[in-house]
Amino acid sequence: MSYGSGKLTPPPVTVGAAEGRIREAIWRGFDRYRGLLDVIEFGDVVLVLLYLRGRPAWQVLVDGDSDVERALRSDLPADGGDAVLLRPLLESVRKAGDMRQMASLVELVDQLGSDHQAHLAQVFSAVLERVGGLTTRKGSGEFHTPRAITELSANLLDPREGDEIFDPCCKAGEFPAAIVDRLTQQGKAIDRLAVAISDYSLRSCALAYLQLRLRGITPQVLPSVTGSLPTGAPESRYDVVVANPPFNLSNWNGGGRFNGRWRYGVPPAHNSNFAWLQYVIASLKAGGRAAVVMPYGAGLSENTHERNIRAAMLDDGVVSAVIALPGQMFAGTDIPVTLWILQHLPAIRSGEVLFVDATELGSIQQRRRTLDAAEIDRIVEAYRDWRKHSLDPVAGFAAAVPIEQVRSEGYRINPRAYIPPINEVPDLRTRAREVGELARQLDRLAQKAAGLDEIIEARLREFSL
Template sequence: MSQLEWIRTGRKALGLSQGKLGKMVGATQVLVSQWETGKAEPSPEQGAKLTELFGNPAPKVEPAAKPAEKPRKAKNGNGRAVAPKKQKSFEQTLWDTADRLRGSVESSEYKHVVLSLIFLKFISDKFEERRREIIAEGKEAYVDMVEFYTMKNVFYLSEESRWSFIQKNAKQDDIAVKIDTALHTVEKNNKSLRGALPDNYFSRLGIQVSKLAALIDSIDNIDTVADKEEDVVGRVYEYFLGKFAATEGKGGGEFYTPKCVVNLIAEMIEPFRGKIYDPCCGSGGMFVQSVKFVESHQGNKKDVSIYGQELTATTYKLAKMNLAIRGIATNLGDVPADTFFRDQHPDLKADFIMANPPFNLDQWRGADELLDDPRWSGYDVPPTGNANYAWILHMISKLSENGVAGFVLANGSMSTNTRGEGAIRQKMIENDLVDCMIALPGQLFYTTQIPVCLWFITKNKKAQIIEGHSDSNHRDRQGETLFIDARNMGMMIDRTHKELTSDDIAEIARTYHAWRGEAKDGAYEDKPGFCKVATLEEIKANDFVLTPGRYVGAAEIADDGVPFEEKMAELTQTLYRQMDESVKLDTEIRKNLEVLGYGG
């Protein structure tokens, strides 16, 4: 038996996760995973501890080498130093395995293959962990009673639904059928997962058995319950959703809002307690970040209730799996449905709304449909050619009296006067609903190059005490709107995409909170080029346009202490030198043209 087989067999015989084994022998979960795949070896001390645990001699582990000379940098054929290869993260390794499905499966489909298997592995690991707990408590007689699992928010799994069964049969010709059967059984036996899992998906796709087996083996190395603080499976899910969006472009990213944008909305509206709603929830990213926000500020996720709706059936399933994996209880409605025509939460009044509606959605209703809808009451009917203002009015109708909404829209929404949209915006401003407007940098989204902005809407700008993680006083902001121009923020993360940094997010949120009067964020001041508070009269004077650049002005240029006359003299000399150079170049070009027979 090889060393990697010895470690894997011994660990599984004791029912240990990779993380738990690592803690027992002084290693990380990732290192144990590398032992079991032959990418690393235990140290002599770790080998001795493994031998004690497994009860049979470990394959020989060579003693640690003596300190060697400082390694020389590898060189290429030209004698130049070559940088060492960067070690891949386990997420990247898993992605590389999954990416081999390309060609076998449509790119728009294979995310569901990968994420369904990760989901199945996760709920199986939770099931096995709970099963061991029941046995350890001396309640072995109840080990197959469903109630003993559901009481701990664990899904009960029959034998053929467990990951161990799938992994054992990974190389069988009918593995796709077995996976479909497992997913169907899990959904049938667990009410909260109704409508969440793919139906006969793997059988229909006809994936090559060897590729599916390789993917199953890679996923088998994820220890999903080793470290509850680390949220390993959540990390993998988030990584994969982002990678799918990046590699598939528009079609793949429709369900995905960049993490930094979601973080910013959460930090701005601070959803500590109450009902959170997303009318177009995609894969559930807004909800995940809301809960992370609460937990990172030592709040209790049980203090928030989550409501959402999603039109696309496959994305609806993604959201249900994404949220179930993280133990987030959610009401996404009974079925995937159109928010405008089949509202799944007709009586909801939300304390917080977070959304990234489809940009500039055309033909969202027929010309004679929804003309008397109560959501437009007091406003013009949103035009059929663009749903932006339909989304805005829908969200306003869902806000509680003290609620706040933060959402993403295309920049055009801030200034359009097309087909009555300007009249709707004017009425919103006159009703004092617009709290804050933020112009975002370009290149944040995988799905579009359209410039985007954030809107923040509230029904109550009066002075009030907001209950939450720590109560905060909001000053009276009636008749005011804060404008923030963040277009120059962010950093490039690759050739074509930018990301807001944590410092950027903190500065924007701090500015908003200070303006609202929250003492913890200090006193607010207008900052030319970045932020400005405008009154209703100022906005009216700008034709009710909400583009931040109209209000914040240009950034102040720091005085470097050099007198104007001196600067002007230096610039003039530079200009003269460039003019002389221009004459020389013109002469040279004329000569070259004459040589070619084109002289004047």
């Protein structure tokens, strides 16, 4: 499999009302296939067709050839290895073909029209997000990474032309896709960008592969992290690492002995969180940077192993910033999450950590909370100001905290505990009670003053004054 060839021409990345109309048309079409294809199978087929919609092989399908598998194989590199990777998606394609549903699905996707080809990458992402939300609610166990989180991470990490990118738990490629989108929007070339991906799920790797190929990048697909996570590091090193790993995974080392390279301490066997954090740091080149989604509890864990690892990471300066994100961002869970921004030594701004509390940001869209562009920019601006030594504490939002203070708090990573609060205005009932009490105190003081005045007058009369 090729590695970051960048030989394909990426479509311009734009988002508009057309994207929403196309997405809704596709999901209205799904109603016709209920009972024939489940939501995962329907999603697989539509995503494969969306990928082919922008390729030369599409016209063959429109002309009546319903062999989608052959069309897909004709678009892949000649070595044939990628067809093995796509096996989970091809199974859904074969099922739709066996049920003689392929022609109508091709017709559905063909309705996008040539004027919408510039939107294909974004339509692919939007359909993927909808499928991810539905399959998670059905208990598939695969968590889609929300677009707001991937866009925020891409902005914070500021990828450059020629960077080597790694996502060890790629889901459907949302993180690297956001990085490619950012570079494309900036007018930067992506032909020297190299992307490597891995995951526990072959289906996830297949979707990520198509999503990145649609954007002009052919990623290197590495073996499952089942083998590399217990060792503490992958074989290669990268400029940028992004990850949304499964939280609190037990038996992550396969029940084997701890023979990995753990710079900050051996992680506990019952929880993978600090195995992932160390794995990501070990994946970075000197000066590399990373973004990792973690459950809020990882920063507060009192497990001896986890607390010691967290302390060692903070003391070493590899934790650059921790951002508390709003709840309800994920379709399958309301668990509060944080985004850890990590850096390989030599660290920038070592000796302090930036904490951002974004829990009050965002709005509900399609039953999930998301961040808009202005809110993402606000977080990114705070991070950049901090890196330039120009950030003043923002009440209720952001603060740079010396490592000595974090150490005095037992190395607990709780952004809200370190950020100065906004002065709260008491409600009217509270204010009324306070005013009433002050009035009563004033009456008592006035009565006491009147009594003192009488005493003073009496003493003055005694002195004939």
